[in-house]
Amino acid sequence: MADAGSDHYNNSHRAFLQAFLARSVLTFEEAQPILAAILTAHEGRPTLPADITTADFQSYLSALNTALSPLDLEIRSTLSQHADRTRVYALVNATSDPQTQLATTHSADEIAFVKRVLDAMFETNNTASAEVMAVAGMQALRLCKPAGARQSGANGQTLGGASGGLTMGQAEAVLAGMVEEGWFEKSRAGYYSLSPRALMELRGWLVETYNEPGEEGESEDEEGGERERIKFCQACREIVTMGQRCSNRSCKCRLHDVCTQRFFRDQPARKCPLCKADWTGKDFVGERAAKGGDQGRRSTTSGPSRRTTMDVEESDEEG
Ligand SMILES: [Zn+2]
Ligand SMILES: [Zn+2]
Structure with missing residues (x-):
């Protein structure tokens, strides 16, 4: 060659x-x-x-x-967080925020809606007890109007006013467009999450927007401990929006599903590398955290299980 x-x-x-x-x-x-x-x-x-x-x-x-x-453009690569861990490459804007990215193809109301969906992913649905980092379809549609404006006109025309929000139908079209354009993935269960490309492109912006600077490490308190909303895999150092978390709620260790296999290969006892708590493999990040709630804790009553959750992930591959 x-x-x-x-x-x-x-x-x-x-x-x-x-x-x-x-x-x-x-x-x-x-x-x-x-x-x-x-x-x-x-x-x-x-x-x-x-x-x-x-x-x-x-x-x-x-x-x-x-x-x-x-x-300021760059071809970056990342591993998909799904079970296949495919490496994907994308042309990204190296200094990227969603407002600028979407400005040429979307209206101000549409961009504001996307921002509300992102806030739902990384704030509302990303708490100390459930790091879902995804938004169910119905929840996303309910964000069509900005907070406070949701009463007005169920199917009313918003005539391009920058604060009126969108109709449900418009919001649905924007969500479909975000999937089409490779920004969002939609799971079989109907949850929207950020695609690998969006994670590559928005990495800096996400950290800047959703992680509060200052205090490195320790997030002691359950409720206020959300300073670091965007967390990175202890093995591959990429953002985790679907994967596993330490059973210790105050520990910030996260691992992708596939990364756990490699990480614990030589350590069958499976202890968290940071706090040494047992790694259950049943404390999830991603939509499984929504389905399961605190399932990880409850299911210990039925005895410890070695079953991995790969089968769940595999069924989701196409996103
Ligand atoms: Zn990883
Ligand atoms: Zn830990």
């Missing part, structure tokens, strides 16, 4: 960038046929998807990132 000239930015890089612009995320497996087609066209000799190696892919990514960095 060295003769593909991937060190110099050329038409094949432009074509590959186009593929990123056209899609919300790409996996290596999805990039292979795209790069093969580009190289076939560019070099005039047939290249098969299987000929594209990870090294080729990385070399294209690095050439693109060099070209993109003056524009």
